[in-house]
Amino acid sequence: MGYATVEIDERDCLVAFGDADLVALAADALRRSALGADQPDARRGSRLAATEHPERVMLHDERVGGVCLLPRAVLRSLAVAAMAALAARELLAARVATAAVIGTGAPVAGLLTALVNHVVNLGEVALWPSHGEQGWPTPKLTAHAADRGLMLSRPVxxxxxxxxxxxxxxxxxxxxxxxxxxxxxxLARGAVLINATGEQPAESLTRAVGRILVDDLSAARERTAVPVRAGYRVAPEPMALGEQLCRPRAGWEFAGESVLVDLRGVPGLEVALASRLYEIALVRGLGVVRHGLLGSKGGQLCAPTPGMN
Structure with a gap:
């Protein structure tokens, strides 16, 4: 079957990400995951598939009859950024807050975009390490942050x-x-720490915080239990992030109590986000249009090779 295939690179993904309704997508994915929905993607007709190129993923969007190729790692990091923005917005009590984003590359660009656009009570965001990626933050994002009275800093x-x-x-x-x-x-008293690394949080942190919230409770339960040593504080039992955010004024409930948010990935969020990025790319003319036939290779769907027109 013939399709026009749109390929979106890292830069265009980040541009489209800045226009996406991230918090709504993340909240819907959490809600459906908490309900145990059979179809975690609210955007029916959209699905992700592997390609012959491991670094890319293919979105099939039956609603518009199109196909979109996206960088796999970038899509994953942007899905995490969307969930981080939702958690930060809901858990920070209504006060002017400071933030620090630790890391480099596209994940930091996505996180910074999400925080600037969706967490309204931030006064300053520190980016570390100080030698950030060239071109980030973009002048547009920096200007938007300045318009909101948000200062960006790069401590050494x-x-x-x-x-x-x-x-x-x-x-x-x-x-x-x-x-x-x-x-x-x-950190400040009652700080919110979001672990978006995908790795096990440090034992010292899990034992020190007052609450642990996870986006995927089943993944948290599958982790190997750490033996409790004599004289050490027992880590709090992980709670589902989706259930806590459904409660009114969650940030006020946790005020004064440190919270560790451990993000492992919610089923359906990546495909919903990919579908939204594809929509924005079509409207804004982002990406490169490549024409070709979808076929299969080794039982997997494959897309036109780069450079095919």
Whole structure:
């Protein structure tokens, strides 16, 4: 069957991501996951498939009869950024807050975009390490942050980025040696720490925080239990992020109590986000249109090879 295939690269994904209704997508994915919905994607007719190129993923959108190729790692990091924005917006009590985003590359660009656009009570966001990716933040995003009275800073030392901070986001791809340097005592009282690395949070953090919220409770339960050593504080039992955010004024309920949000990925969010990015790309003329036939290779769907017109 013939399709016009649109290929979106990392830069265009980030541009489209800035226009997406991230919080609504993340909230819907959490709600459907909590309900145990058989079809976690509210955008019926959309599905993701592997391609012959491991670094890319293919979206089939039956609603518009189109196909979109996206960078797999970028899509995953943007889905995490959307969930992080939802958690930060709901859990930070209504006060002017400071934030620190720790990491580099596209994940940080996505997280910064999500925080600037959807967390309204931030006063400053520190980006560490100070040698960020060239071109990020973009002038448009910097101007938007300035219009909201939000200051972006790049401290040289990690300790300075963390000291007294209300919200810390550990980005995907962050080296273990770095995220294990983060200690709760550095942060503000009642801080929210979002672990978006995809890795097990440090034991010292899980035992120090007052609450642990996870987007996928089943994944948290599958983790290997850490033996409790004599004299050590027992880590709180993980709770479902979706259930907590359904309760009114969740941020006020946790005010003064440190919260660790451990993001492992919610079924359906990636496909819903990919579908939305594809819609925005079509409207804004983003990406490269490649024409060709979809076929199969080794039992997998495959897309036109790069350069095919």
């Amino acid at each position: 030392e990690l300790e300075r980025a963390l000291l007294g901070t209300d919200l810390v986001v550990l980005a995907p791809g962050l080296p273990e040696a770095t995220y294990r340097k983060v200690e709760l005592g550095m």
